Amino acid sequence: MRESSYPLAGLRQRIARIAASGGFESRPAEGWLKSGHASFDDALGGGLAVGRCHEFFAADALDATSAAAFAALLALRTPGRAPLVWLRTSDAGKRSGHIYAPGIAELGGDPDRLLLVETPDAKMLLACANDAIRCAGSAAVIVESWGRFPLFDLTAGRRLALGARDAGTTLLMLRLNAAPAPSVAETRWSVAAAASHALEANAPGAPAFDLELLRWRGGAAGMRWRLDWNHDEQSFSPNAGDTALSGTLLSLPARRAMASHGAEAA
Template sequence: MRESSPQLAALRRRVARLAANGGAASRPAGGGLTSGCAAFDEALGGGLAAGRVHEFFAADALDATSAAAFAALLALRTPGKAPLIWLRTADAARRAGSIYAPGIAELGGDPGRLLLIETPDPKLLLACANDAIRCAGSAAVIVESWGKFPLLDLTAGRRLALGARDSGTTLLMLRLNAAPAPSVAETRWSVVAAASRALEADAPGAPAFDLELLRWRAGPAGARWRLDWNHDDHCFGEAPLSGTVLPVAARRAVLPHGAAAA
């Protein structure tokens, strides 16, 4: 996107206003995105590293909402008024559905911090991402795409990684209905919706997520986690029988309870 773009200029002005009101100062010490689950954050050296690129994959289209929710809740846990910049293509919006502000509020997030921008195509999405990641004062930048993203090659990825490093802004790449490919991401995750625990009177339980760490540049991958979202405490917590930090054979499918191995 060109520097003269009125949409980008408006975005930068709003981010600057929010940062001036305390957004930039609200970043946690060290700048990492933490889940609130002590064991999970400690295993990653203090949460997702700031100023880095982190990928979240939902190989099944049905898990796209879970991957988006996990990334958004993680970013919106940062204190203060720092905005979360969410970039997505119109195709992703059409396939994954609209972002519902009351739903974010119901989960304990502040939808007023969300700056949502939809682009008509992946080319403009990538151009916006390169500009947005350099806007100081944001809690994080989410870039959501659907299916293959040929423009996001290693060269484009390095450009985004350098922008994130220089600005100190964390970039969360939502790769929905896509398969992992070589990249410069600091971490790569697979996110799958997990069964929630029913509450009293069979009321719906809290959102639950099955996570697998597919890649981590700073350490070993292969760990699996099951995390629940706690609305009241505004944090994630370990679900019972979580597979925390237990290595799993590379890309081995997890069998349902009681199923026999082939």
């Protein structure tokens, strides 16, 4: 995992050199970033659209680490060994923790694919994001921000979205300790930690995540999912311990109707 304590002026050139030295191919402008969970991917028409912007919000400030882990694991599922660019401000480690390369390897990912760039402030973060997203040699770009991000308005978001589309690079916006707001994202998600099921000898279970689809340009939102990470398959999979919750779809209106019915019954 390559790290930088300051933004790289030649970020686009560096990514291109990394891609060229490894014989990587540019990502296709169309396609799907699949989770590996068949029902989840099918419900989205194939997975998360490649070359589009997708937002991930932590359901609670305490879920910031889980949201970051989900975005990282999803990005690591991009095929091949093309670089994955992770952009964050220099104070991000103080707020949400530092990225731990051995931990990524333990989960089945390749930390050497990550190019970590830390910027001094949000302005430089957005500038680097605009450079990185237009690098056809990168497979995905993760932009991690904490709290309000006023510079990331509709105009800035549209510029990033167009860059992602033109380069065929998937943009994952990791919005921690922030409230969802209107944007040009293809999908918007709320991510929370889910209780994992212990393994033999009461060993810690696989990472598990509760997801809610808050917005989807291609269809209805309001779907909820429980996904577990499968280390051996290096993919997300149904919850083996509770199949009744795995891949369950429940529309937002249906959940509200159920809640209203429960309130009336009470």
